[in-house]
Amino acid sequence: MPTTPRSRSQARTTRSWILSGMDFGDTRRKPNFAGKIAVAAALTVMCILVLKQSPGFGGTSVFSRHETGVTHVLVTGGAGYIGSHATLRLLTDNYRVTIVDNLSRGNMGAVRALQRLFPEPGRLQFIYTDLGDPKAVNKMFSENAFDAVMHFAAVAYVGESTQEPLRYYHNITSNTLTVLEAMAAHNVKTLIYSSTCATYGEPDTMPIVETTPQIPINPYGKAKKMSEDIILDFSKKSNMAVMILRILQCDWIGP
Ligand SMILES: NC(=O)c1ccc[n+]([C@@H]2O[C@H](COP(=O)([O-])OP(=O)(O)OC[C@H]3O[C@@H](n4cnc5c(N)ncnc54)[C@H](O)[C@@H]3O)[C@@H](O)[C@H]2O)c1
Numbered sequence: 001m002p003t004t005p006r007s008r009s010q011a012r013t014t015r016s017w018i019l020s021g022m023d024f025g026d027t028r029r030k031p032n033f034a035g036k037i038a039v040a041a042a043l044t045v046m047c048i049l050v051l052k053q054s055p056g057f058g059g060t061s062v063f064s065r066h067e068t069g070v071t072h073v074l075v076t077g078g079a080g081y082i083g084s085h086a087t088l089r090l091l092t093d094n095y096r097v098t099i100v101d102n103l104s105r106g107n108m109g110a111v112r113a114l115q116r117l118f119p120e121p122g123r124l125q126f127i128y129t130d131l132g133d134p135k136a137v138n139k140m141f142s143e144n145a146f147d148a149v150m151h152f153a154a155v156a157y158v159g160e161s162t163q164e165p166l167r168y169y170h171n172i173t174s175n176t177l178t179v180l181e182a183m184a185a186h187n188v189k190t191l192i193y194s195s196t197c198a199t200y201g202e203p204d205t206m207p208i209v210e211t212t213p214q215i216p217i218n219p220y221g222k223a224k225k226m227s228e229d230i231i232l233d234f235s236k237k238s239n240m241a242v243m244i245l246r247i248l249q250c251d252w253i254g255p
Contacts, residue, residue, distance in 0.1 A: 062122040063098060066145045070122075072096040074146045074188075076131060076179065077153030079106025082194065082250060084114065086150055091118045098144055101153065102130040131175040134182075141186040148190035151179055154224075158198060161220035172223035177230055183240065190241045191231065197248045199225040 063072065073090055077083040078099030083106070090097050091114065099111055111126050118124050129136045131153055154172050155161075161168040176193070183191060198221035199214045216222045228244055235242040 061125075063096070063125050063144050066147070067096075070094075070096050071147045072098065072145060074098050074100060074144070074149045076100050076149065076151045077106065077194075078126075079103055079108060079111050080152060082247070083150070083152040084110035086152065087114055087124070088117070090150075091123060096122060097124050098127060098146065099124070100127045100129050100131070100140060103128065104130075105155065131178060132170060134178045137178050137182050138185070141182040141188070146183075146186070146188045148192070149179065149183055149188060150192045150194070151176065152194045154194070156196070156220065158218050158220045161218055161223070165219035168219045168223045169226075172220070173226045173230070176227035180231060180234055184234070184238065189239060191235075192243045192245065193227065193231055195224045195228050195244050195246045196221065197246050199228065199246060 066072070073095050075083050075087050075090070075097055078087045078097070079101035083099070083101070087097050087099060099114075101111075114124055115126075127140055129140055131137055153175065155168060180191070183189075197208060198218065199216050200208050200212055201215040201217040201221060203212050203215075205212070214225055214228075216225050231242050231244065234240065
């Protein structure tokens with residue numbers, strides 16, 4: 001950082017004098033390493049403290065602590081149609097909500113609209129994660145204190161499921177198992193699962209009632225039925241409270 005213009009013909013001694021003014025090149029001076037290390041350490045501590053205050057910092061945000069009187073719900077697929085409306089209702093009713101979504105089908109605009117409606121700290125956070133990644137799911141459960149899960153995330157087209165059955169079994173059945181295992185490992189004891197009337201197939205009698213036999217006829221319905229079975233089997237052997245919603249066509253809940 002020279003302060004005066006220097007011509008090429010200037011003597012080298014002059015240059016080294018300028019450098020020595022910057023604490024370089026003068027071997028007679030002892031650099032104050034201890035002081036610099038102390039300053040660096042202090043700055044590092046300050047940065048960590050600031051980071052710890054920020055909402056997304058692993059393990060230290062309000063979302064990572066259980067709080068008396070506050071129920072923290074994980075809404076999977078909360079950027080999607082039903083999940084975003086469920087989140088709106090939960091927030092309106094004073095729940096704390098974490099949305100997890102991989103945005104493969106969902107709409108980040110819905111999440112932003114919810115964040116604008118409920119901007120207070122500790123109300124709503126969004127986590128971009130694919131439920132097909134068990135490590136990421138486990139990390140999310142480790143870093144957040146959930147009291148309940150509403151599991152909406154899924155690919156959900158009957159026709160597509162016949163074209164890409166493996167995708168459907170993976171996205172629906174395998175991911176539900178991942179969510180359930182993470183819940184069990186982290187002691188989360190309430191699950192609401194979004195299933196479908198497609199698990200009934202083509203029933204002999206109408207209307208469909210709770211006891212109508214479930215005989216699905218496509219990979220979408222079969223993948224959901226398998227998820228239901230896994231959830232119900234697990235709930236029988238654990239103290240997890242589960243509810244299964246077999247949703248019919250749902251296009252009436254709002255924009
Ligand atoms: N909409 C209906 O009429 C209807 C009818 C019956 C059942 N359902 C069920 O309700 C649930 C929600 O349906 P919707 O209409 O809101 O669908 P949607 O496509 O609007 O929402 C699903 C959300 O899940 C997310 N998602 C998908 N795979 C994911 C993954 N691997 N990881 C993280 N996020 C993922 C998508 O990005 C999307 O935001 C689904 O489980 C669906 O099977 C819906």
